[in-house]
Amino acid sequence: MEFFDYFVNVPENIVIVSPEFKILAATDRYLKTTMRRREEIIGKVFLKEVYQDPSVLFEENPVIISIRKAMDTKKVDYLDVLRYDLERPTEEGGGFEPRYWEASHTPVLDEAGNVRFVIQNTTDVTERELAKLARKASEEKFKFLTDAVPQLIHTAEPNGACTYVNQRWLDYTGLPFEDFMGNSWQKVIHPDDIYRVTNRQKEAIYAETDFQAELRIRSKDGDYRWYLVRSLPMKDDQGKVIMRVGSANDIHSTKLMVQEILESNEQMSALSDQVQQAFQKAEDQRLTLERLIMQAPAIFAILKGAEHRFELVNPQYQQLMPGRDLIGKSVTEALPEVVEQGFLQILDNVYSTGKPFVAEEIGVEMDWDNTGKVERRYFTTTYQPLVEADKVTGIIAFGYNVTDKVELRQELETLRKG
Structure with a gap:
């Protein structure tokens, strides 16, 4: 079998380009990936007469720039992830198909040290990049939803280390996002509450159950307000906790109202129980809706x-x-x-x-x-x-x-x- 037969069967997206940017050879894998036949591209100017993106000038094309750099430096030049759409054949509907690529350009020198041709080896990373874009869009939707609700929303690792807080947390405390990561969130909890809260949190994490506590959180003005904090474990199909999602709901007015009732007249304890029960019922309904919001539904x-x-x-x-x-x-x-x-x-x-x-x-x-x-x-x-x-x-x-x-x-x- 001749060398050409070996080359065209290499299972990589490889195309060989002359110093004049004319296509000299390409593997079968490259032709299949780019939806072209060999006779359509051989001898044509790369990215100008074939595989042209009409929205990009030839001299300003980042691929051409990378190939020129490889020829000038006589060293391999690597191209970061690049979107370069491919034109579909007419028989396949025409138009352009979105594609993302990673590429390297390797110059091959003659005995005198001059560049004979450049080998381009590309990797089609379209599926990976589209998945990234989809994940980013999902994260942006989740952030929008959590920023829209009136509660302080957060997420955490299974061990309780904070990974995200919504804008409400930042606006209320006046702290930057980074100050909440890991266990740094504890700095905004009232010193008299922190020991009780962290012990209860550890118990819930160990048991992989819900966590709920009333505590005081410091505002950017230095004042403390009472919040009802609830954290729920999110589990995968095998029942393993993959993260925890939590919220903090302002109950300061209700807390003070209950305390005033109890302090003003001990004989009104029955009434305070009713108030607490009414509050708890409303809170249960709110928490149910809140769970929905935290799942970021559409x-x-x-x-x-x-x-x-x-x-x-x-x-x-x-x-x-x-x-x-x-x-x-x-x-x-x-x-x-x-x-x-x-x-x-x-x-x-x-x-x-x-x-x-x-x-x-x-x-x-x-x-x-x-x-x-x-x-x-x-x-x-x-x-x-x-x-x-x-x-x-x-x-x-x-x-x-x-x-x-x-x-x-x-x-x-x-x-x-x-």
């Missing part, structure tokens, strides 16, 4: 009773099915298609056992726009039991539409297999 619905009747849906949920009336109807009446797909059994199980259920990237087939056309869309949804007076009275459903993410991954897998 769609939200409350289903009441064993028949799972829609009591509340947010605009994002209703927009999924603009032609359907949901409020007051049971899931069976409003969404008969999902019954056949097993969702009613999921709801019944959550309602009867009181255990939440998480559906990751689950497909749902429905006539979403009431046009007679059934489509499959994908969602990641949490079904959380709604508990009132120690009794399950309904279900909170919240999650987000991940159709674009799933379809993009499927498309990338198809391209990779193809």
Whole structure:
């Protein structure tokens, strides 16, 4: 087998370019990745007559700049991650396909030390970079949601070390974000509360359970206000704690009111108990909603009773099915298609056992726009039991539409297999 046969079968994206930037050779892997035939590119000026991005001038193209640097220095030049879209062949629909690359340019010298040609070796990192962008978008949405709520929101490692606080924490304490990381958050807790709180926190972390405590937090003015802090462990499918999510709700006025009632008249203790109970009931309802917010949902619905009747849906949920009336109807009446797909059994199980259920990237087939056309869309949804007076009275459903993410991954897998 000749050397050329060895070269074209190298399982790397390699193209060889002359000092005049003309393409001399390319591996089969490179041709497949770039959706071109060998006769279309050989002898053509690289990134000018072929693989041209019309939005970038040839001389200003970072790839050309890197190749020139390799020729000038006669050393390998590495190109950082770069977005460079590829033009699809006409028979495949035309247009440009977003791609991200990492590349190296290696000059090959003749006996006199002159550059004979440059070897470009590229790695298609599109899937990795798109995943980064998706993760960044998700993080930005989570930050927006946590900054929008009135509570002080934080996340922590399974061992309790703080990893994130929302803008409310920074505005209230006047401290920079970095001052809360790890265990530095303890500096804003009242000295008389810190020992009790950290001991209770350690017990909750060890037992992998919820943590709740009333404590005083110092403001940027140096004053302390009472807060009810709640921390919940988030677990993976195997039941392992992967992080903790917590909130702090201002109860200063309520705390002072209760203390004043108790101090003003000991015989009004019965009334203070009622006040505490009313506060606790309201707090339980708030914590249930707060848990939803901390999961960063995009769609939200409350289903009441064993028949799972829609009591509340947010605009994002209703927009999924603009032609359907949901409020007051049971899931069976409003969404008969999902019954056949097993969702009613999921709801019944959550309602009867009181255990939440998480559906990751689950497909749902429905006539979403009431046009007679059934489509499959994908969602990641949490079904959380709604508990009132120690009794399950309904279900909170919240999650987000991940159709674009799933379809993009499927498309990338198809391209990779193809």
